Amino acid sequence: MNILMVCTGNICRSPTAEGVLRHHLQAQGLADRVAVDSAGTHGYHIGDPPDPRTIRTALQYGVDLRPLRARQVEAADFERFDLLLAMDDGHYRALQKLQLQNPSGQRNTGNIRYYLDFAAKAGLRELPDPYYGGNDGFERVFRLCEAATEGLLAHIRQHM
Template identity: 55%
Template sequence: MVCMGNICRSPTAEGVLRAHLQQAGLAGQVAVDSAGTHGYHIGEAPDPRSSKAALQRGYDLSAQRARQVSAADFQRFDLILAADRANMTALRALCPPDRVARLDFILAPLGQVPVLEVPDPYYGGAGGFDRVLDLIEQASALWVDRLRQTLSMAAD
């Protein structure tokens, strides 16, 4: 899960997807992490507003710390999901050509054309954080379904 600073959207997406995977019994089979394309907040906890909104829905982001995307991420992860087009552009610039197929958007399963972006709530009010959670919860449920199918096919 990747956004710009790794303190609002991507840690929220990490926490929500991790919880949904756990509920689906897939937590031990899928590694979830988040990062930012920029190093503005390295080592910082998620934005308190993100943490508060997430906690109100049962997602604990308190153990997360911001980090920047690294070259190793393109080797380590089968999927790297961007919050928006700007971050996708940054990821494509860093990504080895043989790994570009691993890039997608966090909200891709929602089927919006053009791909719906996760709005950045950083400069807005509390409602923006709830909107981010609404979108990410919907997409995460669909990602879990996709991952379950992928894991099932790999086991066959």
């Protein structure tokens, strides 16, 4: 299974989601069976590492995001990934629009989902953007990613 996490610039939410999932897949011996990546709907930060606050927060929990680099989502990602997970409504709509440019002509949007749909107890559909706030926002995003990863792992196991 191949999973792509998607946010705006690929420096806060989606790299956190990618790192948390990779961390848990490794711990559960599933890393060789599931490919995980992240991308942004916009090319603001292509080639940049995650935001320093994102890196610092993740490291506090033993998740190292330092090797990650931002990239922009592209139409070919619909061929490469089984599941594209949007962090908010804007990302969801951008993915739907981009899918129309898919080289294979595939129009099934069933592989586009909201990331927090896997965190039923969170009571949220959109993962809040911590970029313009303080450190507490990055902490909240990390905790929500942990909750979503729990549900996502159950989904992965069910579809393997």
